[in-house]
Amino acid sequence: MRYQGKITAWKDDQGYGFITPNIGGDKVFVHIKSFVSRRQRPALEQIVTYELSRDERGRARAAAVDFVDGRKSARNSWSTGPSPLPPILASGFLTFVALSAWAGKLPGLLAALYFAASLLTFGVYAHDKSAARAQRWRIRESTLHLLALIGGWPGALLAQHRLRHKSGKSAFLATFWTSVLLNSGMLILLLTPGGKTLRAALGIG
Structure with missing residues (x-):
């Protein structure tokens, strides 16, 4: 299942941040390696879709993250x-x-x-x-x-x-x-x- 949210915290030098889900709830950790496309750098206020996964401690983190604005171009590739x-x-x-x-x-x-x-x-x-x-x-x-x-x-x-x-x-x-x-x-x-x-x-x- 995919979710949608907004990047509300991002440390570009360290390559990670947090997504605030549109449906509410706790922020979800996201790492630069979790993005489907590397052609665009994540930034604050960007809308993304993602899947939920768990790390070794059972904490929620985003996976297969995709930019909403970039989905059309991805479909054309x-x-x-x-x-x-x-x-x-x-x-x-x-x-x-x-x-x-x-x-x-x-x-x-x-x-x-x-x-x-x-x-x-x-x-x-x-x-x-x-x-x-x-x-x-x-x-x-x-x-x-x-x-x-x-x-x-x-x-x-x-x-x-x-x-x-x-x-x-x-x-x-x-x-x-x-x-x-x-x-x-x-x-x-x-x-x-x-x-x-x-x-x-x-x-x-």
């Missing part, structure tokens, strides 16, 4: 909004890999690796999203990029779209798409006439 492009790209790629393996153009083991890596990566993103909300120990971004590079990027893309996690950080996305291009380039190379030699060298064909 293909990486965070309801656009069908991310799931189409991810499912289309996995279908292509499966069909290529079925036609004998790619080793079945490689196709299985893509599906397994995608499932694992989606799960890791979900775990990191949960950790971010609860302010627990986070997964390193380098680990997420490595999973994408070895073939888990379709799962990462689905997680970014469905979980709205890591979808608003420009630097992260730039590295992510570099990983996608590198992985896809390697796959294309495997499909070329010289791919048989490369597969033999990698021990996958």
Whole structure:
């Protein structure tokens, strides 16, 4: 369930403050890491929506915080909004890999690796999203990029779209798409006439 309130206290140098709920009641603690988008800095009097979570002492704190004024722009962003492009790209790629393996153009083991890596990566993103909300120990971004590079990027893309996690950080996305291009380039190379030699060298064909 999402709530709406106003930021009535904010210490920008320390990255935390408090939200006063519109429905009344006690103020809710909010940390800078709890905001969905990092493109806008929180400030006093801003209206936000949020979910409630609890810290290790059972105290209420805001999670998945979003700016009301920024919700329209977030919906227009293909990486965070309801656009069908991310799931189409991810499912289309996995279908292509499966069909290529079925036609004998790619080793079945490689196709299985893509599906397994995608499932694992989606799960890791979900775990990191949960950790971010609860302010627990986070997964390193380098680990997420490595999973994408070895073939888990379709799962990462689905997680970014469905979980709205890591979808608003420009630097992260730039590295992510570099990983996608590198992985896809390697796959294309495997499909070329010289791919048989490369597969033999990698021990996958």
